Amino acid sequence: MKVLEVNGTVGQVEIGGVRRAVDLSLVAGVKVGQFVVVHAGFALSVTDEDEAQKTLEIFAEMARRVAEADAAAGSKAGSDQ
Amino acid sequence: MKYMTEFRNFAAAQALSRELHSLCTGIKEIKIMEVCGGHTAAIFKYGLRDLLPPNIRLMSGPGCPVCVTSNSFLDYAMALSREPDVIIASFGDLLRVPGSHSTLLAEKSKGGDIRICYSSLDALELARKNPSKKIVFLGIGFETTAPTVAAAIKRAEAEGLKNFLVLSAFKTMPEAMKALLQSGELALNAFICPGHVSVVTGLRIYDFIARDFKTPCVVTGFEPLDLLQAILMIVRQLKDGRSTVENQYTRAALPLGNPAAQALLNEIFAPSDVEWRGLGVIPGSGLGISDAYQAFDAQKVIPLQLEPAREQPGCICGSIMRGVKVPTECKLFAKACNPENPKGSCMVSDEGNCATYYKYARNSRTTVIENEAGTS
Numbered sequence: 001m002k003v004l005e006v007n008g009t010v011g012q013v014e015i016g017g018v019r020r021a022v023d024l025s026l027v028a029g030v031k032v033g034q035f036v037v038v039h040a041g042f043a044l045s046v047t048d049e050d051e052a053q054k055t056l057e058i059f060a061e062m063a064r065r066v067a068e069a070d071a072a073a074g075s076k077a078g079s080d081q
Numbered sequence: 082m083k084y085m086t087e088f089r090n091f092a093a094a095q096a097l098s099r100e101l102h103s104l105c106t107g108i109k110e111i112k113i114m115e116v117c118g119g120h121t122a123a124i125f126k127y128g129l130r131d132l133l134p135p136n137i138r139l140m141s142g143p144g145c146p147v148c149v150t151s152n153s154f155l156d157y158a159m160a161l162s163r164e165p166d167v168i169i170a171s172f173g174d175l176l177r178v179p180g181s182h183s184t185l186l187a188e189k190s191k192g193g194d195i196r197i198c199y200s201s202l203d204a205l206e207l208a209r210k211n212p213s214k215k216i217v218f219l220g221i222g223f224e225t226t227a228p229t230v231a232a233a234i235k236r237a238e239a240e241g242l243k244n245f246l247v248l249s250a251f252k253t254m255p256e257a258m259k260a261l262l263q264s265g266e267l268a269l270n271a272f273i274c275p276g277h278v279s280v281v282t283g284l285r286i287y288d289f290i291a292r293d294f295k296t297p298c299v300v301t302g303f304e305p306l307d308l309l310q311a312i313l314m315i316v317r318q319l320k321d322g323r324s325t326v327e328n329q330y331t332r333a334a335l336p337l338g339n340p341a342a343q344a345l346l347n348e349i350f351a352p353s354d355v356e357w358r359g360l361g362v363i364p365g366s367g368l369g370i371s372d373a374y375q376a377f378d379a380q381k382v383i384p385l386q387l388e389p390a391r392e393q394p395g396c397i398c399g400s401i402m403r404g405v406k407v408p409t410e411c412k413l414f415a416k417a418c419n420p421e422n423p424k425g426s427c428m429v430s431d432e433g434n435c436a437t438y439y440k441y442a443r444n445s446r447t448t449v450i451e452n453e454a455g456t457s
């Protein structure tokens with residue numbers, strides 16, 4: 001959920017257009033624009049965007065390798081797909 | 082939606098699936114338990130079982146808060162709701178779970194003052210507004226929910242609110258995982274560890290499982306690619322003959338977890354023996370309210386003597402919680418028992434195994450992984 005407002009230890013988060021009040025006392029230092037994991041009205045962790053990106057890069061790389069392998073297999077078989 | 086849609090990419094899911102198929106060719110069956118009910122629900126929602134090689138078997142574990150709540154706890158809550166000066170504050174799911182003889186919902190319709198809360202802070206607000214009543218918050222769940230309730234107790238203390246009480250059945254995950262391994266019923270090869278529990282606790286709580294039981298543990302998130310990658314990490318460990326704790330959910334779960342939440346847990350709660358549906362009493366697997374905070378412990382402030390609890394006839398939720406049976410083996414499943422008229426806890430919660438099977442696995446195969454270009 002994306003943090004829209006921070007007022008001390010309370011804030012507002014948004015997911016899919018729905019706004020919600022959230023307690024921020026367990027994630028000191030969280031800033032507007034960051035993403036948080038929320039459970040039962042409390043933010044429990046701040047999403048590490050670098051780590052998210054790293055994970056996504058692994059997936060993109062795997063998908064790319066598969067696409068390449070398919071293309072190679074396809075051209076060997078004389079397919080034009 | 083950011084950090085959700087990207088983790089549902091179909092091409093990447095196919096790539097992970099292929100990698101798993103090639104790694105698993107010719108090896109014997111691998112049994113992996115996803116401990117958390119949220120993971121079970123995601124696995125079915127996204128049709129992930131269809132993407133796995135046939136020799137990977139996923140089994141659902143005891144990580145649905147409502148499901149593992151014992152009937153003796155429910156009976157206690159219902160008995161409290163009949164006390165004249167008590168308001169029960171509960172997460173909504175719990176109201177429909179049958180205890181020995183009734184449900185909280187039925188007690189409410191008979192006049193019990195039972196309110197649904199989204200957060201422990203709602204219950205705190207009830208305590209402020211109703212100074213002549215005792216507000217009893219029904220504390221169920223794991224290391225994820227317990228700190229949020231600990232925070233409410235801390236605030237009640239700071240504000241001098243003496244009418245806020247908690248009936249605690251909080252539980253800790255690793256002891257249950259150990260009990261499952263020790264029972265020898267399942268011959269599990271690995272665990273997919275609960276993501277949100279780990280966000281609070283960090284990864285070390287699973288160390289003894291990987292080390293002493295030679296069982297790989299991978300912490301993961303709740304999107305389809307998270308789960309597929311976690312399974313891939315497990316298969317690699319097994320193929321290499323390793324058993325360690327690994328983290329797939331690096332964007333949310335830090336190795337040391339959330340220290341502020343842990344400090345609250347340690348201050349307000351103390352390890353206790355607690356009853357799990359299906360697993361019985363597991364020593365040290367509960368979070369009871371510590372001696373210093375007894376004034377907030379509903380069981381201490383309002384002690385009640387109750388008859389022994391009994392299980393719903395025919396319901397096999399207990400065996401399902403242990404992973405030894407699946408919902409379709411229950412004679413009541415999708416007949417006498419359904420989400421509108423649940424006979425057991427596993428049919429009530431969205432994270433419950435029976436509810437998940439009912440929703441996704443009753444008749445059709447479902448694969449609804451979204452393309453990146455899909456909803457956002």
Ligand code: SF4
Nearest residue numbers: 396397411418425435
């Ligand atoms: S189908 Fe209903 S009665 Fe059967 S195990 Fe599940 S919850 Fe219990």
